[in-house]
Amino acid sequence: MSDIYSWQQGIWQRLTQHGEFRSHALLLKGKKGIGKYDFARHLAKSLLCTAPAAGRKACGKCLSCGWFEQNGHPDFYQVMPQALSVDSAEQREKEEREEKSSSSTIKKTASQQISIEQIRKLTEFVYMTGHQNGYKIILIYPAEAINSAAANALLKKLEEPPENVLFILVAHQAQRLLPTIRSRCQQIAMPIPDIETAVAWLKQHAVNDPQASLAAASFSPLSALLLNKGENAVCYEQFIQQIADPNRLEPISLAAALQSIDLSTTVNWLQKWCYDLASYHITGKIRYHLKRLPAIQALSKQLDLHACIAFSRALNSKQQLSLHPLNPRLFLEEMFIDYMAMMRKNIKNSESQLILKNSNV
Numbered sequence: 486m487s488d489i490y491s492w493q494q495g496i497w498q499r500l501t502q503h504g505e506f507r508s509h510a511l512l513l514k515g516k517k518g519i520g521k522y523d524f525a526r527h528l529a530k531s532l533l534c535t536a537p538a539a540g541r542k543a544c545g546k547c548l549s550c551g552w553f554e555q556n557g558h559p560d561f562y563q564v565m566p567q568a569l570s571v572d573s574a575e576q577r578e579k580e581e582r583e584e585k586s587s588s589s590t591i592k593k594t595a596s597q598q599i600s601i602e603q604i605r606k607l608t609e610f611v612y613m614t615g616h617q618n619g620y621k622i623i624l625i626y627p628a629e630a631i632n633s634a635a636a637n638a639l640l641k642k643l644e645e646p647p648e649n650v651l652f653i654l655v656a657h658q659a660q661r662l663l664p665t666i667r668s669r670c671q672q673i674a675m676p677i678p679d680i681e682t683a684v685a686w687l688k689q690h691a692v693n694d695p696q697a698s699l700a701a702a703s704f705s706p707l708s709a710l711l712l713n714k715g716e717n718a719v720c721y722e723q724f725i726q727q728i729a730d731p732n733r734l735e736p737i738s739l740a741a742a743l744q745s746i747d748l749s750t751t752v753n754w755l756q757k758w759c760y761d762l763a764s765y766h767i768t769g770k771i772r773y774h775l776k777r778l779p780a781i782q783a784l785s786k787q788l789d790l791h792a793c794i795a796f797s798r799a800l801n802s803k804q805q806l807s808l809h810p811l812n813p814r815l816f817l818e819e820m821f822i823d824y825m826a827m828m829r830k831n832i833k834n835s836e837s838q839l840i841l842k843n844s845n846v
């Protein structure tokens with residue numbers, strides 16, 4: 486585990502050294518991709534560390550730090566949707582094998598929600614005696630993935646907090662949590678790095694064209710890194726190539742290729758793309774896809790602005806639904822088919838306008 490991010494030093498000091506930490510439940514909130522989850526883990530590790538170093542940082546040497554690094558600390562409990570958990574890749578493989586063995590089976594995908602069973606399991610951890618007679622820490626990520634039954638179960642625990650238990654909730658969209666949960670937490674707005682700091686950080690991580698990558702990732706450095714490395718980078722490239730060429734878009738294969746990454750990320754990619762299409766059409770400027778300007782210019786010429794805005798509004802609703810889809814693959818297929826219909830309609834409109842124009846001549 487590396488050190489906390491440079492843009493988090495101030496909030497770290499205020500929380501750990503200046504006594505601003507005053508609750509049995511913290512809510513770390515802020516946009517996706519700015520390092521909230523890593524910060525939460527650093528905080529948990531340092532509170533559990535038996536010999537904290539300068540700045541209240543975890544020593545990285547004691548038994549407690551060792552357990553933490555191996556994901557085996559008895560006083561630390563992490564709750565996240567099955568789709569995000571460490572063994573989700575293993576789970577997917579198992580499901581794929583099952584799917585192959587029975588062609589009529591509808592594919593089940595790992596849950597994007599935090600269920601009531603997961604919150605119930607906390608009870609034993611919360612009420613049993615702490616291993617080291619210090620804190621017992623529960624990290625919930627992302628907190629807005631808690632479904633409503635689970636939220637009520639959690640609320641009960643927050644209302645009657647057991648001694649020495651600290652809840653750390655991490656949320657990208659804190660407004661989607663129950664107000665009663667929010668009000669029982671000390672809410673901490675997590676800092677976003679300025680562009681200069683974020684670009685410097687991306688350069689350290691050998692990201693090519695960090696400025697463009699940062700823009701494509703809504704100015705969140707960790708998301709920008711993900712767009713350049715690993716599975717997400719491959720998926721993003723596939724996504725952007727097909728979306729930028731709606732005539733060659735294949736909704737079914739694209740949905741299949743993207744189902745392994747979380748749905749709200751994909752919806753967000755398409756939201757940003759449509760934002761740039763509309764923005765270029767109106768103002769001649771784009772915000773996110775600096776490297777794709779020629780494609781956006783070409784598509785923008787034939788864009789039906791009203792249809793694009795209506796589609797973007799529909800995407801906002803899709804974003805709300807993305808945590809609770811019945812079938813993620815169908816959800817994506819439908820979204821791409823709608824996008825393609827919107828773009829092709831525009832092309833048809835502009836073609837028929839051209840024909841009309843020519844016939845008038």
Ligand SMILES: [Zn+2]
Pocket residue numbers: 534535536537543544545546547548549550
């Ligand atoms: Zn330690």
